[in-house]
Every structure is written in structure tokens, then in C-alpha cells.
Amino acid sequence: MNLSLYGHEERWIAVDCGMMIRQDLPDSPLQVPDLSALGTLGIAPEALIITHGHEDHIGAAAWLWPQWGCPIHATPLAAGLLRAKFAERGLSQDAIRVIEPGEALEIGAFTLRYLPLTHSIPESCALLVAAGDHRVLHTGDWKLDPEPLIGPPVRDETFRALAPVDLVVGDSTNAPLPGHSRSEGEVARALETAIAGCEGRVVVSCFASNLARVLAIGRAAARCGRRISLMGRAMERMVGVARGLGYLDDLPPLVPVRDLGYLPREEVLVIATGSQGEPRAALSRLARDRHPHFSLEAGDTAIFSSRAIPGNERLIERLKHALGLRGVTLMDETNHPELHASGHPAQQELTTLYGWARPRHLLPVHGELRHQHAHQALARELGIEAPLIPRNGDLIRLDGEGLHREARHPQAPRIIHQDEVARLPGLGGDSTARHGELHLALTVAATDRGWTRVGRLLLDASHASPLDEDAFADWLDDCLEEIQVDSLADLPLALRPRLLAWFGDHLRRMPDIHLQILAAEAELSG
Secondary structure, eight states: OOOEEEEETTEEEEEOOOOEEOTTSTTOOEEEOOOHHHHHHTOOOSOEEOOOOOHHHHTTHHHHGGGTOOOEEEOHHHHHHHHHHHHHTTOOOTTEEEOOTTOEEEETTEEEEEEEOBOSSTTOEEEEEEETTEEEEEOOSOBOOSOOSSSOOOOHHHHHTTOSOSEEEEEOTTTTSOSOOOOHHHHHHHHHHHHHTOOSOEEEEOOTTOHHHHHHHHHHHHHTTOEEEEESHHHHHHHHHHHHTTTTTTSOOBOOGGGGGGSOGGGEEEEESOTTOOTTSHHHHHHTTOOSSOOOOTTOEEEEOSOOOTTOHHHHHHHHHHHHHTTOEEEOTTTOGGGOOOSSOOHHHHHHHHHHHOOSEEEEESSOHHHHHHHHHHHHHTTOBOOOOOOTTEEEEEETTEEEEEEEOOOOOEEEOTTOOOOOTTTTOOGGGEEEEEEEEEEEEEETTEEEEEEEEEEEOTTSSOOOHHHHHHHHHHHHHHOOOSSTTTHHHHHHHHHHHHHHHHOSSEEEEEEEEEEOOHHHHO
16 A cells, blocks of 8 residues: 655655555445554654555545645645545645656655656656665656656666665566566557457546556547547546646547437447446446446447456456446457556566666565565565565664664554545644535435436535536436445435535535435335
């Protein structure tokens, strides 16, 4: 979950603050880092430093940052995504500070510089962390992509100028793999070839954060005579933030999903979330034919432009089975590996970077234990000291004698519900973060597909920012149908975070929201 802490002379900083989705548990809750050991040790970071905007590096910040209240430093894209998350929880965004790739800052005993590296999301950066006589290169997630589509390739002189560094805290995810990871440029050409050969509608599913992939899909669709549409809240939000920063200026025009039915099947391409089989995501809804404006049928194609994250295999196979039952042709990493590229370095890339930076020591992180062992073995072949395989909760010292494990503080899982996004009083979410009041009352009935609104929507937004009530009503109807809860008592818990997210995206200022849901009479629900 990527929360690291660096201390020097009793001053501390935190690097990244991620979460993971526990799809092995009911309702797919979130697991976030446990901070109890930090309190026991008296560790309070003076700043939170974000290397890039992936969920496993920023996803827990809105839950854990209020316990620190410190400044958060992030590049523009990651900062925009964090602001959206903070808005969902009613948290003040004043602590989020933007730093450009390549810039440096000083925090307490530390001097840090953001060093641009290519990855599967723009603005991914390594950190040069200097304190006292030591310099540490914290790589974050990276690869060496000669054709990244968004942003420039890695500059070797940037890292040669650092040599030698005392320690690399390095990405191990693809350390067992020989050679070099595939470039995003190669994937773009493969996607165009694949889409050109498709008949009927095409749905391409990828990680929402992989903006280079989204851009490649959009360009390929345009060259193949197809119009593109986005499906899934995460995809829409990511593209919206990226466009605001100028990253997707040449993405072809988007077609609203509700208008796709007017286009010939061979002119339709949807970029959707859900490649990991997430039950709530867009692709799973399509597989179950539960989307109000779009259906897949025999002769259509679903392209998985992603890899299976370990632990999600069962969900992904269930999703593919459901698509297969609808007669949808599947293209994925098993039959078309050229349609995806990893965002992490294989052995040749690790060797190249370490040749530039010439680290004395390595601490292999990320990935699983076997990946870290492979990384450790490679380092030793290169003459780099790598005495430790770290585990969650390890307290490790770097000094003139090298790396030493001083103590281990076991980390118990901390599980939180995905819908726990209500306002947090007294934790930076005071009344100054909201403006006006919005009262919403609706009557609903249960159906075999979810919930449906009955009668008029009662909405009083007179004291809030101007609101497009027709667009909101359309969104609300789609949202109710998507929500899968069994009782009326659970419906507000599921609906409220979605409301906060929608209003956060569509209102200039977030009001206090008062929600009332009533049950329809029995004869209506029938």
C-alpha cells in the first residue's frame, strides 16, 4: 500500500499513502495502512510527499492525512486527483501543494528533488532524498519507455549526475523478467491493428490512470472510423483532470454514452473501467446487461488492455465468462499480449538505471516476495549491497556501516468501507469548505435490476451553486439502477458518496447535502 517514512535527527517525512481494494471481502472494502505503530514510536511526519497519482500511492490519503494535518506535495496531476478525493470527504484542500517534476524543496532536515521517470501515468517521479551525509534514491514506480506517448523519455544525464547514491529504494515488480518492458508506442500500434479488424461494437477496458493508453485507444478509434465514449466514473474523472492540465488535447471528441445507440455498430468504441472484474465497474455492468443506454451482443468485441493483478483472477474469469455467454469476442493478455505494456522495469531497465546512478546499497520494495528476491539477486550480480528484504512494519537504519533492521512492528490489516466518505468534522472539513444547502427528497422502489425513482424528484438547491437539474436527474436514475443493496436502510449509505462525488464534479462550491429517501407504496413497487 506504499506508505514509506524517512527519519533523520527525529524529523520525519512520509512518501506516498496508498490503499488496496479487498475484492476477497464482501462489498470490496478498502485496506489502508495502519498508523498505530507511528503513534507508539512518536513519529509524526512534517510532510506527505506523493510520487505519482496511482491509487496504491494516493488512495488512503483522504482517510489518513487528517491524523497528520501536514502539507502534501504532489505533481499537478496527482494533486488534481487528491483534490477530488478530498472534496468527496468534505476535507479542506489547502494542504495540497503543487510541485513540478524536476523541482526541489526543503522540509525540515530533508532536501528532496522530484526526478521525472516514465510509468503508466504521467508525472511519475523518483525522489532524491538527502539528509545529513546520506542520499537515497526512492524510485517509486517506473520504467524506461523510449516512446511514452505522453511526456518525454527518461534523460540518462539526470541520473548520471546523482552518482554515486548511498541507497536505492527500488521497484521490484518485474525484477524476475529478463529484457525490457514493452513501450506504449508499440501498444498503440497493436491496438490500432486489433481495432481495425473488429466488426460490431468495441469495448476496450484499461486502467483509468493509464492516460497514454486512453490516448492511444482514442487515436486508433479515429483512424478506424469509430467514435469514442467513456464509461465509468473513474475513467471520466481521470480524463477530466488530465484534460484540465492539457494532457489530452488531441483526444478525439467524446460521444455521450446515451447517444451511442444512434450510431451504427461499426462506428462505436467505448473505453471502460473494470478490467480487473470489479463488480461495480462499467465492464461488469455491460456483461450483465445492466447499463441503461448501451448493450453488448454477439459479434461485438471486448479488448482487455491490461494485466491481471494477482488476486483478481477469479473475478476476471467470471467477467470473461459472462461476456462470452453474450457472444462477445475476447482479446486479452493470453491471446494478444501485445495489447498491454507493464509500467514497471524488467532486468535490462534495472541494470541500466543502476549503471547511471551507481548505488552502493539496494532495498528492494514493491511486488511480492519472489520479485524482491529476484531484485536482490540482480543487485548482487551488479556489485550492489542488498542485505535485506523488507517487510511491512520494518524499522531500518542506513548509516556508515550500511543497512540494518532495528525493529519490526507487525502491521494488522485496517479495513474501511468504500462508502465511508461522509464529512469529517474537526479534521479539516469545517464549514468553510461548504457553501449553502441542498435538500433532496425522492421516492424509490426496488426492482430486479436495482432501484428506480418513482414520481417527481424534489430538489431545493436555491441556496447552493447553480445546478443543471435535468442532467442531475438523468445521472441519479442511472446511479439508482446501478446500486446493489438489499434494503432501503442501506440505500442512503450507498447513494450518499456518489452524490458527493457528482456534486463535487458539477458544482463550483460544495453545499451541505440533506438527503431523504422514501419507499414507494407496495402496489407501485410491483
